[in-house]
Each structure stands twice: as C-alpha cells, then as structure tokens.
C-alpha cells in the first residue's frame with residue numbers, strides 16, 4: 001500500500017497485518033532507528049491533539065524527525081496557496097506526509113499529486129482511517145477478538161468520520177452493530193446500504209437503555225460540522241454516559257475517539273468500562289506501524 005487514504009482500501013487481511021505490526025511496534029516504543037534520517041511532514045488544516053501528537057511521537061520513536069504546521073494560518077495557505085501546491089512543496093522536504101483537512105476527499109487529492117506516501121489524518125466528514133485502525137487494535141487488545149462482538153456506535157453518526165471509517169472496517173468482521181443517534185444525525189444511507197450489501201447486522205435503537213453491547217463507541221456531537229448552529233442547539237447533550245448507565249451497559253467497554261464534551265461523565269474514567277485513554281495511547285504503536293510500513297519496513 002502506497003498511501004492510507006480510506007479504510008475502504010483495506011480488506012480484512014490488510015487490517016490484521018497493521019494490527020500485527022502494531023503489536024510488534026509495542027516492543028520499539030522506547031526508541032529505535034527504523035526510520036533514522038526519514039522526515040515526516042504533518043500538514044494540519046484543522047485542529048488536533050491526539051492525531052498530530054501521536055504521529056509526531058510515533059515518528060520520533062522510530063528515529064525520524066518531524067516538520068509541519070498545526071494551523072494553516074501559519075503557512076502560505078493563508079496567502080492563497082492550494083492544497084496541491086502545499087503538498088508538492090512538503091514532499092521536497094519530507095519522505096512522508098500526514099494531512100488533516102476540513103474538506104472531504106482532500107487526502108485523496110493530495111495523494112494524486114504526491115510522489116511520497118500520504119496518510120489521511122481525517123478529511124471532513126468522510127474518513128479517519130488511522131483512528132479506525134487504532135480503535136480496532138484497542139478492542140482486540142482488550143477483548144482478544146473483534147468477531148462475535150455486539151458493538152454500539154453512538155452520537156453524531158452523520159458527520160462523524162470516525163464512525164464512518166469504523167463501520168466499514170467492522171464490515172469485515174462477524175459483528176452485530178447497534179446505532180444510537182439524535183434525530184437527523186443517523187448513519188448516512190449510503191453506509192447503511194453498503195453494510196446491508198455485506199450482510200452486516202445493524203439496528204437503529206432509540207434510547208440509551210436499549211443498547212445491548214460488548215463495546216460502546218461514543219462520539220461527540222460536532223458543533224463545527226453543523227451548517228446551522230440552531231440545529232446543533234436542538235441536539236447537543238442528547239446522551240450522556242454516567243455511572244447510572246452502567247446498570248444497563250454492564251461490563252461493556254466504552255471507547256471514544258475524543259475529544260469529549262459532555263457525552264461521557266468523568267466519573268466513568270476510573271471504571272473498568274473506560275477504555276478511551278488506552279485507546280488514545282494505541283495511536284503510538286499503530287501509527288508507528290503505518291509510518292514504518294509505508295517507508296519500506298517489514299517485520
């Protein structure tokens with residue numbers, strides 16, 4: 001694989017290979033020279049904490065170095081430079097590029113003009129493939145399997161690129177999906193149709209209490225994605241996982257790509273259900289595995 005643009009470009013064997021390589025990378029997190037003298041460029045046109053910092057940390061641990069920007073206003077994009085030109089310039093200075101952009105399809109566009117590998121760190125409401133790979137890694141590490149699980153996807157399923165990518169990846173596994181979202185923020189029809197085509201069991205539930213899951217993947221209602229802030233106001237705070245929720249969630253593991261706003265009460269953090277901080281930590285071995293593989297490393 002030359003680039004990581006969409007999880008739809010991965011089949012089950014590809015996904016499993018990344019998860020296996022990430023497990024190997026756990027042994028290198030104290031530092032290695034696998035990517036010595038290699039340079040990563042991080043082009044972030046949207047805010048990020050986890051994705052950017054974990055890519056940077058991953059590259060440093062692999063012995064490489066990092067250049068880039070975390071807001072486009074500090075780059076020549078502010079002077080009107082296009083994404084294509086920005087990428088063409090970054091590849092003069094770096095061996096691999098990670099791009100986050102507010103526009104759907106931006107990572108694909110970058111890959112079309114780049115001669116070096118491009119990794120999609122989130123493009124609009126479309127895809128966040130590396131998040132999905134670390135989500136799967138976290139689930140498998142905690143529960144030893146993905147097959148056979150009942151997995152709930154909750155929150156903003158319309159604009160949530162993490163749940164879009166995750167739904168596609170899970171379609172390679174023997175899982176039963178449950179969707180819970182405020183009215184108007186349901187999983188897009190085209191994704192539900194694709195799941196049906198792959199004979200993946202999914203069900204839309206109406207209330208938090210209706211969820212019967214082994215894993216609950218919670219997402220934030222993303223104010224910044226709403227064309228009309230009044231529409232956001234109608235659905236904000238629709239669901240909140242509290243200690244009372246554990247009565248019906250039982251031992252279900254709770255994941256969240258983060259950041260959270262109010263959808264998971266901090267009192268959950270210290271419970272055995274909470275997996276979201278370990279999930280963020282999985283970004284290191286998984287992104288180390290991706291960077292190394294794309295730059296020619298083999299186990």
Ligand code: CP
Nearest residue numbers: 048049050051257258
């Ligand atoms: N999960 C995730 O993409 O977080 P950031 O927006 O902080 O990178």
